[in-house]
Amino acid sequence: MTIDLTALGWDAARAAAVRRGQRPGRVARVDRGVCTVLCAEGPVRASLGGAVLAAAARDLTSLPCAGDWVLLGTWPDGPVTVEKVLPRRTALVRRTAGRDASGQVLAANLDAVAVVEPVHPEPDVARMERLLSLVHASGARPLVVLSKADLAADAAAVARQLARVAPGVPVLPVSAEGGAGLDPLRAEVVPGRTLGLLGISGAGKSSLVNALAGAVVMPTQAIRRVDGKGRHTTTWRALVPIPGGGAVLDTPGVRAVGLLDGADGLDRAFADVTALASTCRFTDCGHAVEPGCAVRAALESGELTARRWESWRKLQRELTVESRRREARLAAERRGGWRRGRRHSARP
Known part of the structure; x- marks a missing residue:
């Protein structure tokens, strides 16, 4: 299996940082300090190298996360380690739950981030405003996706109403189930670009990933009919390459998002x-x-x-x-x- 890294956003500016003995890759997910990295020759599992751990001791936000571009080293006896995290062009950072005012990087190097808000039972406007503040601060282009638009009597009217509290931000009614409204999102997932999805559990983020990928690549679960809420189907951040180029980064449902420095x-x-x-x-x-x-x-x-x-x-x-x-x-x-x-x- 080979991977076209340029389709995921690799370019000459990033290539200039590569040194002899290193190979580049993009982090698809992180599991307890072990990264799954998409390299030209295929996915590789890599632990954290000494320089990365030393940087993390000074600043935890420097730890690699989904979406990061990294440089890997291979040791003579076989192990692969992340030796360097390349500078992030955008970063989605939320405040941690503690009282030390530190941050947690949810995802990196996103070109656009869609705040996914379900129309059923009804959109939570205050939550949407909070998440949009986070996306604006990240440096990525913000979007609002009204998911499960097929459940609304007039999804276009809901979109017009929410556009009033999202100045300058496209508000897109989308049905992953029927495919309606997906074309504007597909335009965000082209070679070299990455779209991030941010929202609560049950908002339909994983269904959107599957619809954009044209295959079931993320598990989904039905929401509760009584309140429209869902359980955590995706419990990790995952970068999913899309056939034809580009990638989508799915995040677990966020219960609370604190603003750090936005x-x-x-x-x-x-x-x-x-x-x-x-x-x-x-x-x-x-x-x-x-x-x-x-x-x-x-x-x-x-x-x-x-x-x-x-x-x-x-x-x-x-x-x-x-x-x-x-x-x-x-x-x-x-x-x-x-x-x-x-x-x-x-x-x-």
Whole structure:
């Protein structure tokens, strides 16, 4: 089995980093520190090399993840190791559940990311806004896919309604079951490009992968009829090459996604709110009691809904808290390094 790496996004800029004895590949999945890497001669299983482990000790986000381009080394006795993770052009990063304000890279080197939101029982607008903020911050092009569109009486009307809270983002009603609406998604999966799928369990992400691949490559399960929710069918992140070129990266259903450092992503996801705030009389307007507040005027006129405003405020507060936590953690690390340096210098 051979793999055309250029169809997966390999190019001259990345090739310049290859050194003698190394071979390139793209990470398809990671299982407890062992990577499945797509190389020119086929899939290879590789453990983590010393340089990669040392980098991870300083920053866990440097660990290889699905979508990464890596350089492999082969030892004389046979084992294959990941010796280097090449610089990421885009990275989908969420905050971890702990209190240390660290991040987890969900996927890397995605050209576009589709937020998959099922139309049944009804789309969760606040969740969609949160995920779009994450995608905007990643550097990838955001899309919204309204999955299971065949279950809606008028999926096009739902798409038009959601487009109002997704400024500049295509909102695509799609039915993986019947194939309706798949063509705009297929346009995102062409040689050299990778489409990521992000959404809750039961949203239909794996069904979309199968539809785009033209074969059953990801397992699927039926959702519960009572609430439209699903179980975790995909429990790992998987990069799936598509016949004809390109790839789709499926992610497990996300229950919670915390924003880590995405002020720019939040501004872009809420471009309408940002534009209003920029026209307030005072640049430091708190949008509470200040005269000439364009946000308050838009709320009073109905141009801006209270629901969207509160959604923006909630995410803004979350980013502020995480920024303070991160600054505190970095300050603690600097103090720890200074103390270690003092101890070493005090030794005879």
